[in-house]
Amino acid sequence: MLSSVTTPKIRADHLDRQALIYVRQSTFLQVRRNTGSTARQYDLRQRAVELGWSAEQIVIIDQDQGRSGASSTNREGFQFLVAEVGLGQAGAVFSLEASRLARASSDWYRLIEICALTNTLVVDEEGVYDPGQYNDRLLLGFKGTMSEAELHWLRQRLLGGKLEKAQKGQLRFRPPTGFVYDALGQLVLDPDEQVQQAVQLLFDLFDELGSALAVVKHFSEQHLLFPTRLWGGLRHGELVWRPLRHGRVIDILHNPAYTGTYVYGRTKTRTHLLPGEKPLIKGRQRQVKREDWPIVLPEAHAGYITWDQFLCNEQRLDDNRTNRSQERRGAVREGAALLQGIVQCGRCGRRMTIRYLDNGRIPCYDCNQVHKQQALKACQSLRGDGIDAAVATLFLEAMQPAQLEISLATLAHLETRAQQIDQQWQLRLERAQYQADLARRRFMAVEPENRLVARTLERDWNDKLAQVQQLEQDYLALPRPTARLATPQERQRILALAQDLPRLWQAETTTHADRKQLLRFLIKDVTLTRRETTFHIGIRWQTEALSELEIARPSQRTASAVIERIRELAPTHTDHQIAEILNQEGFTTGKKLSFIANRVQWVRHTHSIPLGPSKRPDAYPDGQRADGRYSARAAADLLNVTVSTIADWCKSGCLDGVQTKPHSPWWVKLTPEIIAELRKPVRKRWSRHPSN
Numbered sequence: 001m002l003s004s005v006t007t008p009k010i011r012a013d014h015l016d017r018q019a020l021i022y023v024r025q026s027t028f029l030q031v032r033r034n035t036g037s038t039a040r041q042y043d044l045r046q047r048a049v050e051l052g053w054s055a056e057q058i059v060i061i062d063q064d065q066g067r068s069g070a071s072s073t074n075r076e077g078f079q080f081l082v083a084e085v086g087l088g089q090a091g092a093v094f095s096l097e098a099s100r101l102a103r104a105s106s107d108w109y110r111l112i113e114i115c116a117l118t119n120t121l122v123v124d125e126e127g128v129y130d131p132g133q134y135n136d137r138l139l140l141g142f143k144g145t146m147s148e149a150e151l152h153w154l155r156q157r158l159l160g161g162k163l164e165k166a167q168k169g170q171l172r173f174r175p176p177t178g179f180v181y182d183a184l185g186q187l188v189l190d191p192d193e194q195v196q197q198a199v200q201l202l203f204d205l206f207d208e209l210g211s212a213l214a215v216v217k218h219f220s221e222q223h224l225l226f227p228t229r230l231w232g233g234l235r236h237g238e239l240v241w242r243p244l245r246h247g248r249v250i251d252i253l254h255n256p257a258y259t260g261t262y263v264y265g266r267t268k269t270r271t272h273l274l275p276g277e278k279p280l281i282k283g284r285q286r287q288v289k290r291e292d293w294p295i296v297l298p299e300a301h302a303g304y305i306t307w308d309q310f311l312c313n314e315q316r317l318d319d320n321r322t323n324r325s326q327e328r329r330g331a332v333r334e335g336a337a338l339l340q341g342i343v344q345c346g347r348c349g350r351r352m353t354i355r356y357l358d359n360g361r362i363p364c365y366d367c368n369q370v371h372k373q374q375a376l377k378a379c380q381s382l383r384g385d386g387i388d389a390a391v392a393t394l395f396l397e398a399m400q401p402a403q404l405e406i407s408l409a410t411l412a413h414l415e416t417r418a419q420q421i422d423q424q425w426q427l428r429l430e431r432a433q434y435q436a437d438l439a440r441r442r443f444m445a446v447e448p449e450n451r452l453v454a455r456t457l458e459r460d461w462n463d464k465l466a467q468v469q470q471l472e473q474d475y476l477a478l479p480r481p482t483a484r485l486a487t488p489q490e491r492q493r494i495l496a497l498a499q500d501l502p503r504l505w506q507a508e509t510t511t512h513a514d515r516k517q518l519l520r521f522l523i524k525d526v527t528l529t530r531r532e533t534t535f536h537i538g539i540r541w542q543t544e545a546l547s548e549l550e551i552a553r554p555s556q557r558t559a560s561a562v563i564e565r566i567r568e569l570a571p572t573h574t575d576h577q578i579a580e581i582l583n584q585e586g587f588t589t590g591k592k593l594s595f596i597a598n599r600v601q602w603v604r605h606t607h608s609i610p611l612g613p614s615k616r617p618d619a620y621p622d623g624q625r626a627d628g629r630y631s632a633r634a635a636a637d638l639l640n641v642t643v644s645t646i647a648d649w650c651k652s653g654c655l656d657g658v659q660t661k662p663h664s665p666w667w668v669k670l671t672p673e674i675i676a677e678l679r680k681p682v683r684k685r686w687s688r689h690p691s692n
Contacts, residue, residue: 009130010051010092014121017091019053020081021045021060024100028066037096038065044094044123051123053091059084069103070151078102085114092121092128098140099147108144112137166264169297174231176257178304187257187301192239194427195227196304201420202226202244202252203305203313210316210517211331212249219244223474224424253317256296259310260303265294290314329525332516337363338388339526340516346529346536348379357593363388365528380530383554385592387535390551391526394539395519396502425475432471436464554592562587563607566600570609572627575600629658629667638670640680654678 023041025031031038048058063077072078078101084090093115095101102108115122116131122140123129129136165171175187178199182188190196201224205215219226225241226248256263267285298307305313320331329341337354345352345367352365363384371378439461446454504510527538530553537549562582569578579595589599603609623634630638632646635655639646647666650657655678656669 009121009128013119014091015052015057017057017120018084018089019048019051019058019092019094020084020090021048021058021094022064022077022081022101023060023062024064024069024075024077025066026068031066040125041096041100044096047123048092048094051092051128057091069099069101069107071104072102072107078107082111082114085111085118085120088118088120090118090120092123094123097124097147098143099150102144103148103151105144105148108147109141112140112144163264163295166295169262169300171264175229176252176255177227177229179257179301180229180237187262189302189304190229192227194424194431195229195239197420197424197427198224198226199252199258199304201424202249203258203309204416204420206249206253206313206316207309211320212253212317213246213331215249216244216246222421222424222478224421225428250317253313256307256310258304259307260299260301261307262297262300263293263295329520332513332520334511334513335363336361336512337365337384338392338512338515338519339365339384342520342523342525344525344527345379346527346538350379352528354384357383362592380528382528382530382535386551386554387528387537390537390549391519391523391539392505392515394547394549395522396505398522398541425478429468429471429475432464432468436461436468439464554590559587559590562589563603563609566603567607567609570604575604625667629669632657632666632668635666635668635670638675639678640682641678649678 021041021044023038025034025038042060045058045060049055061077061081063080064075067075069075069078072082081090081093085093093101093111098108101111112122112131114120116137119132121128121130129140131137131140162171170185172181172185175181178190178195179187180190202215205218206212209215209218220243224244226244228240228242230236230238230240252258256266266288268288269285319329331341333340335354335356337356340354340363341351343352343365344350348367348370350367350369352367353369355364355366356362357364364381365384365387366381367379368381369379370376439457443454443457443461446457448454505515522542524540524542524544527540529536529538534550534552537551539547539549541547565582565585565587566578569581573581575597578600579597582595582600588594593599623631623637625631632643632650636643636646646655646657646668649655650666650668655674657666659666
């Protein structure tokens with residue numbers, strides 16, 4: 001040990017100030033295990049006493065135990081030390097070595113600079129250094145550089161060992177659901193049959209439905225749960241069953257481990273500066289493109305799907321994304337538009353959007369991106385029911401040679417899916433029964449006199465039995481698809497229906513989503529172009545073959561019979577009344593739409609049909625319009641009653657009154673007989689302020 005006699009750098013002004021001893025370990029594991037290193041750091045207190053500082057002047061700073069020295073962020077002890085040195089309160093800073101104070105050169109050189117300005121010494125296990133002297137400062141700088149380099153070397157050694165194990169497929173991660181590590185450390189399929197069936201069902205449903213949300217919906221409708229095997233902690237290896245969530249499905253579908261492939265390097269971590277009061281730096285992960293994965297070892301272990309299926313699932317998930325929809329087809333929706341997501345504009349090449357006419361029954365394909373983005377005229381808009389019918393006809397013709405194979409495959413697929421769902425419930429019931437039997441054996445093993453334990457075990461047994469009973473009731477309440485395919489007669493009927501594909505296509509039980517999904521299996525995209533008298537349809541099949549169709553544009557002219565009927569009704573009816581009459585008589589517009597008041601008004605305006613009876617009573621000075629009906633005011637004067645009485649009589653049916661819409665004026669039909677019956681001899685006058 002050095003003493004103040006042999007160290008002339010320690011002067012009286014240093015001994016008059018505090019001696020700061022900085023103690024730090026990088027992790028809590030080191031704090032718990034490396035007790036010898038921690039004791040050596042606390043022994044620096046004796047070193048300070050030997051160098052001349054009194055016990056009252058020694059301050060131990062150990063708030064940063066378990067925190068890394070790579071940065072001063074969140075190191076309150078180091079920040080307190082720098083503040084004390086900057087205020088000139090410290091005569092010396094004690095540390096076991098430079099790496100304890102800082103692993104970053106920026107933090108280390110800042111501390112050395114402040115120590116030089118305030119004439120503060122730096123003391124470690126090997127000597128005393130004065131940052132104000134050039135040689136000492138040069139040596140301290142070299143020590144700080146070596147401390148930072150040492151951290152880099154340690155990290156590189158660890159990463160090198162990690163990569164070496166990853167290249168052999170031996171670096172262990174948390175196994176995804178459906179896999180476990182065996183006694184030899186090899187990744188194998190989960191031995192639990194119910195877990196395997198649940199994972200396989202997820203992949204099969206996505207292959208059938210084509211949407212992650214549809215898989216979640218199917219699990220929810222069938223009251224199925226999905227497993228999670230806990231990793232680490234006291235409950236390590238425990239199996240937990242929870243409802244399936246959308247994010248869980250996405251993670252599983254994106255994980256290549258389910259193909260039996262070992263992959264390392266799917267993500268990269270980058271440091272990111274977070275805004276706020278304190279300079280916080282946090283690692284952020286980003287996904288690495290599949291072609292840039294550094295380590296890919298195929299057939300490293302057993303899997304649930306093939307690599308080709310994984311690539312197909314990736315493509316379908318990308319197509320289903322809603323961002324940058326112009327480049328993707330999107331998931332199949334429930335609307336009536338058959339070409340949703342696969343229709344493109346034949347003029348500009350952009351993907352067309354969908355809107356619906358006549359309350360959602362008739363689709364319309366619009367190319368309006370240039371209008372939305374550049375405020376220019378929309379490219380084109382095409383009515384879609386005729387286009388859908390033409391494409392469906394061509395599709396059904398193309399399917400004729402393969403109808404029998406499709407029928408058999410569809411029937412087998414339905415049976416397989418029904419068996420998978422039923423198997424999931426059987427395994428779930430088997431697990432619940434096993435837990436009930438286990439609870440029974442525990443209860444039977446306890447001594448009857450030990451009621452403190454027996455009561456608890458008996459209650460647990462009853463709970464398990466109740467769960468079994470509840471599951472059996474839920475299972476019986478669910479419709480079992482296998483029952484619908486049980487008899488040979490039903491099988492023959494389904495097969496006969498499937499062989500008639502056009503009939504199956506038009507069946508009410510076939511949803512719009514089913515038709516779209518089937519169409520996408522053969523058709524890649526459809527291009528539409530509106531011409532003078534026709535619609536040009538270009539179909540590109542999945543085989544890249546091309547087909548072209550020309551269909552006549554639907555006529556938009558209103559039939560002459562409709563015009564004449566409107567001309568007959570106009571003198572005595574309103575536009576709203578005319579629309580109701582035309583719809584009741586089965587008339588439609590040129591676009592095959594039902595009539596509303598605005599469409600009737602447009603026809604009258606186009607063909608110069610005079611306006612019918614006005615909706616406003618003040619348009620008729622005598623209070624009577626062309627069809628003979630009286631306004632409520634005129635009827636009240638004739639019957640010697642108030643307008644409110646006329647309204648009450650109309651609502652009760654005492655008078656024949658009509659309104660064009662709710663809260664509009666009443667128009668009343670009066671005959672001499674009605675006037676003679678209802679007319680009051682004198683109108684009763686109501687005073688605002690009754691007399692006493």
